[in-house]
Amino acid sequence: MSVFCPKCGREYDITLFQYGRTIECACGSRVGREVKIRSLIVPDRPEELRFMVDVMLGRLARWLRVIGYDAAYQEGIDDGDLVRLAIDESRILLTRDRTLPTEWWIDNYLLIDSTRPMVQLRQVVNHYDLPWHERLFSRCTVCNEPLNPLSYEQASERVPVKVLEHASRFAGCPVCERVYWEGSHVDRMRKRLDETLLRWV
Ligand SMILES: [Zn+2]
Ligand SMILES: [Zn+2]
Secondary structure, three states, X not given: OEEEOOOOXXXXXXXXXXXXXXXXXXXXXXXXXXXXXXOOOOOOOHHHOEEEEOHHHXXXXXXXXXXXOEEEEOOXXXXXXXXXXXXXXXXXXXXXXXXXXXXXXXXXXXXXXXXXXXXXHHHHHHHHOOOOOOOOOOEOOOOOOEOEEEOHHHHHOOOOHHHHHHOOOEEEOOOOOOEEEOOHHXXXXXXXXXXXXXXXX
16 A cells, blocks of 8 residues: 655555654655544543653643543653554643654644643643543552552551551552552642642633
8 A cells, every 4th residue: 555745646655654654755745644543533531531641741641640540651752652652552642742743643632832730731631621520649640550449457557657647548559559648748739739720610
């Protein structure tokens, strides 16, 4: 199979365009094939959206996890792997790299405007109309893994006594085994989210 330059008609082999890679034709025009990220075209519910977060947006990835969203992030990943994972795993690509949507012909991405994590979060939440109250603190912010509830007994083996005195609800990450609990840190984050997201919806 072939792909033709829309401007000069030059013919290219289809294998050059894997995962939406585009190439610059001798005539100066960009040639590529549109790649739809599977199953994202009509997402049933916005809370089912999954994200692939570009390297410079690590703090955004963490905040998306805080509000319960599956946000994959890999330090130092190159553009090719980033796009490939987004497509293979049906994730929306979040990036600040304006050249990326040109060099890769992908259609499920959002260009992030701000350099400030909370403003970035607001852009994503507003753009996709994401519910963000229901699943706060349900996911490990380090591994992106959903947390499992822990009983007081289970938690007591894994957290300092001081924490047990003040916290009531506990959850654990099945991957890194971090234990999360309600406390002053969570209150501060919740306040920050309210300030960021409530005022603007
Ligand atoms: Zn051409
Ligand atoms: Zn974890």
